[in-house]
Amino acid sequence: MTEHLELRAYGKINLGLDVVRKREDGYHEVRMIMQTVGLYDRIIMERRNRPGIRVETNLPYVPSGEGNLAWRAAKLLTDEFELENGVYISIWKKIPVAGGMAGGSTDAAAVLVGMNRLFRLGLSKRALMERGVRLGADVPYCILRGTALSEGIGERLTPLPPAPDCCVLLAKPQISVSTKAVYGNLKVDELLPAQHPDISGMEKAIRDGSLDGVLERLGNVLETVTIPAHPEIGRIKEFMLQNGAAGALMSGSGPTVFGLFKGQEAAKAAFHALRQAEEGRLARQVYLTRLFRPGGNDRREGRSR
Ligand code: ATP
Numbered sequence: 001m002t003e004h005l006e007l008r009a010y011g012k013i014n015l016g017l018d019v020v021r022k023r024e025d026g027y028h029e030v031r032m033i034m035q036t037v038g039l040y041d042r043i044i045m046e047r048r049n050r051p052g053i054r055v056e057t058n059l060p061y062v063p064s065g066e067g068n069l070a071w072r073a074a075k076l077l078t079d080e081f082e083l084e085n086g087v088y089i090s091i092w093k094k095i096p097v098a099g100g101m102a103g104g105s106t107d108a109a110a111v112l113v114g115m116n117r118l119f120r121l122g123l124s125k126r127a128l129m130e131r132g133v134r135l136g137a138d139v140p141y142c143i144l145r146g147t148a149l150s151e152g153i154g155e156r157l158t159p160l161p162p163a164p165d166c167c168v169l170l171a172k173p174q175i176s177v178s179t180k181a182v183y184g185n186l187k188v189d190e191l192l193p194a195q196h197p198d199i200s201g202m203e204k205a206i207r208d209g210s211l212d213g214v215l216e217r218l219g220n221v222l223e224t225v226t227i228p229a230h231p232e233i234g235r236i237k238e239f240m241l242q243n244g245a246a247g248a249l250m251s252g253s254g255p256t257v258f259g260l261f262k263g264q265e266a267a268k269a270a271f272h273a274l275r276q277a278e279e280g281r282l283a284r285q286v287y288l289t290r291l292f293r294p295g296g297n298d299r300r301e302g303r304s305r
Helices: 069-080 104-119 126-132 139-144 181-184 200-205 213-215 222-229 232-243 262-281
Strands: 006-024 028-048 051-057 087-092 145-150 156-159 165-173 246-251 257-261 285-290
Touching: 006 104, 006 200, 006 246, 028 104, 028 165, 028 200, 028 285, 051 213, 069 087, 069 104, 069 126, 069 257, 087 104, 104 126, 104 139, 139 156, 139 213, 145 200, 165 222, 165 232, 165 262, 200 213, 222 232, 222 246, 232 246, 232 257, 232 262, 257 262, 262 285
Parallel strands: 051 087
Antiparallel strands: 006 028, 028 087, 028 145, 145 156, 165 257, 165 285, 246 257
């Protein structure tokens, strides 16, 4: 029986993010075009003979143990299936933390998938997604992966055909934003019609395989809150556009910015330029990757021994 698993927990960007309304219970109803990217956290899981869940990460500021969403994912299945064996989980984080790329959610999603395999629980992807939503609204999407329309509070998913391929430059400035605070400061009723991104048009462009259609409609309503508070986000977007990006946008509630490039050479040049900009101060974490295609760039995932 498999005792050891290596998994990749991929990050996401939002090609489109709209907030439709604030519900009476305080939650925001969203319409988002979710897209997995090739940047991932590496997760190693080991089944142990004695009970107990242990989570460790390579970053001192990410909680180990119970504070980690991955721990809660393992706990959820351990309790439900009354598992007697424990599990050791090691997370090597590469996805910017608190960056708007669903880093914690994707680690939790990977751990649900890993627990299912390590302990032969026999749960379908759908069954794992149903459990994932208890950990966070983005967790089901992180299990699904690829390109998807996300509605409701983020839990209602419609898979879409893969978005047209392109290179992705990711950059996170050295600032922290709280997702809760960003949504809290969004005045949905005061938004102008032009501030709402065209999510239905974006969905159609993806179905038509039109990269230009996607690029024309890149939009994130949360930029109206985050960019005035943190002008460096706007400066990174501007830098990417001036250095060959065909489009640039903040992901999720930020502060990570992504730029989309039609060609690899232009993307590489912008990557190097951004790393040097202001002697590396404009953005400390800069990554070059591609859109993730299920079954495409994940062939080496899930190795076990
Ligand atoms: P989202 O895009 O879903 O709003 P995010 O990418 O902005 O999320 P995360 O990277 O998930 O934010 O981190 C948010 C907080 O969650 C962090 O400050 C951290 O303390 C906590 N956390 C718990 N588990 C993890 C994990 N496995 N990886 C990263 N952060 C985690």
